[in-house]
Amino acid sequence: MPTMVSEDVKTSLGEEPGRTHILKGSGKTDEMTKAKNGNEYRVEATSDPVTAESDAVRLTKQIGMFSGATIIIGNIVGSGIFLTPGGVLKNTGSLGMSMVVWVVSGLFSLVGALCFAELGTTITESGAEYSYIKASFGDLAAFLVLWVSLVIIVPTGNMLVALVFGSYIIQPFYPDPECPPPDLFIRIMAVLCVALLTFVNCWSVPWATKVQDVFTIAKVLALLVIIVSGLVYICMGHTENFQEPFKNSKGGSDIALAFYGGLFAYAAWNYLNYLTEEIKNPYRNLPWAIGVSLPLVTIIYVLANIAYFAVLTPEELENSNAVAVTFGEKLFGPMAWIMPVSVAMSTFGGVNGGCLSLSRLFFVGAREGQLPSVMSMIQVKRKTPLPSLIFTCFLSIMYVFVEKIETLLNYFSFMTWLAIGAAVAGQLYLRWAKPDLPRPIKLNIMLPIIFVGACLFLVVMGTIAAPMDTLIGVLITLTGFPVYFIGVWWKKKPKCLVQFSHTVTVFLQKVFIIVPQEKED
Incomplete structure (x- = not known):
């Protein structure tokens, strides 16, 4: 070639x-x-x-089973388990129902991850749900997922986690709650975090995976500190918070909102599927990484919540914006700074995982002709998708000064579950349309059916809970239609536009020393 x-x-x-x-x-x-x-x-x-x-100019298979597991764990364990337990308790009303939500959320995420393991070993392309929807439902549906990810989900998700990093890395220097750190400092630290990790990912995939390994181990150790401290506290006789665990339990829409909080903490279980083409022996390592990481995260989350409930009263939990920090202040005294630093390390690893995984979405989209071709090129020496990484960084930094970035994420929370549900619905469609397709892993048909039904439930409940946010999200998603027909479907574009695109592409090739990926025969 x-x-x-x-x-x-x-x-x-x-x-x-x-x-x-x-x-x-x-x-x-x-x-x-x-x-x-x-x-x-x-x-x-x-x-x-x-x-x-x-020597081949293409992404190489450098991710083994251990690194695959740390990518999943490192992306799941971000800020959620340190911040959201109070919100889950508030919406469930009781310790017992809260624990049910955490366990069921973990099992739900495990089922989804197993469905993606079947998809990832059947359609062995990077890109996760984008590639699966494209294979099942065609170019237009896949482009809408790509468009929503490009406009909102990827950049706002990265920047939101980076802002949490900036807030908690600075917090030990501002111990007085009456004197919070300046917002500008937090946003500058968020930009530096994204820029630094983009550089690491551009420089070397092994470097990026090592960063992920180190910070995943660090955040798991931080959670183990919480778990052990809580269990010791229980062994000292502090069990008063566990009396009548299901008293005052709520139901209905409140439980649905609690599941949103629990599932938010488990989010990113599908990120390894963005890197399928870079996994060594994906038929073995992809399902093993999923099978090890999801149960481990579920166990850690349940034990961490037990520790929180042992040390903090329900009122303290519900009123805390950062449960782990409140836990540290009550239990560790002068060493309470450990918790904000642990949250900062956790979110730093989360941003790295986002850069590593989500940049491949744009790389695959460009390779399929749905984004500018330069985004599918590889740095000749480093064998990294440098243009897509820089593009992801640029998009993320654009959102750093948006005042209410969480609102933008709310617009598309329904779209996230719709896309994941559509990908698994595609799994069902392929079972019917292409029954002879090689499937190294084949799940019981009821698992994807249950998962698709649960995704539809989440989409419907999200629409009922926030109809205006859902409407705005739908309208912005619909802007993808004209972009698709002009940018992708329309082939005979004016020569001046084609020449301009070619000139820009050549200029970027010279600057970054990038070429299209060399195909394998």
Whole structure:
């Protein structure tokens, strides 16, 4: 397969017409390509298959089972478990019902992750629900998911977690609650966090996965500190908060809102599927990473909530905006700074996981022709999707000075579950339309049916709870239709527009030394 290099890039390297240039390739045939200036470019087969793999300009398989599990755990364990238990308790009304919500939310997430394990080993492309919806329902449906992710979900999600990082990394320097840290400082720290982790991800995929490994271990250790401290507190005889655990339990819409909080804390269980093409032996490592990480997170979350309930009264839990920090202040005294630092480390790892995983969504979308082609290019030396990473960083930083970024996320919370539910509905459709498709993992058909039904329930309840936010989200989603028909469906664009796009692409290729991904034969 010839290495794809722009003609203008070749000319800028000072090549003379009429010469034949050897481009070290991936051990494929010595196929020839001829440039307009008469130069010939040939990919010369390398004798060493290991060298061939390392020389190939494409994303390489560098993620093993352990790193896959840390990507899932590191993305799930962000700010949710440190911040949302109070909201879940407020909506359930009792300790017992709150624990039911946490357990059921974990089981629900596990079922969804297992459905994605079947999809990821059947459709072995990166991009998660975007790729699965495209394979099942076509280009337009997939583009709408891509559009919503591009406009709101990815950048606001990244920046929201980065803002939590900025707030908690600065908090130890402002211990007086009457003198909170300046908002500008928090936002600057959020920008620096996103920029630093984008650089790490651009530089090296192994570096990014090592950062994820380290900070995942750190945040799990922080939760273990909470769990052990709470269990010791219980062993000292402090069990008064566990009397009559289901007293004052609520129901109806309040329980639905509690599940939103619980599922928010488990969100991002699908992030490893954005990286399927970079997983070593995905047929084994993808399902194993899911099978290890989701039960582990569920156990940790349940035990952490037991620790919270042991140390804090229901009133303290409900009135706390940061349960882990309130827990630390009550139990650790002078060492209470451990908790805000732990939350900061947790969110730092969460931002890194978002950069690592979600940038692949734009990379795959561009590779499929639904975003500018430059976004599907690879940095020649680093073998990283540099343009899509920079684009993700730029989008995230654009939202840093939005006053109510949480409101923007509310507009699209229903769309997130709609997209995930549509992907699993596509799994059911493919079972019917393509029964002979190879499926290394094949679940009982009832699991995806139950999951799709639960996703529809969440979408409907979200619409009832916030109809105006849902309407605004639908309207912004509908703007994807004209963008699709103009940008993707319309092939015969004016020559001036095509030339402008080509000029910009060539310029970016020269600046970043990027080329399209070399395909595997």
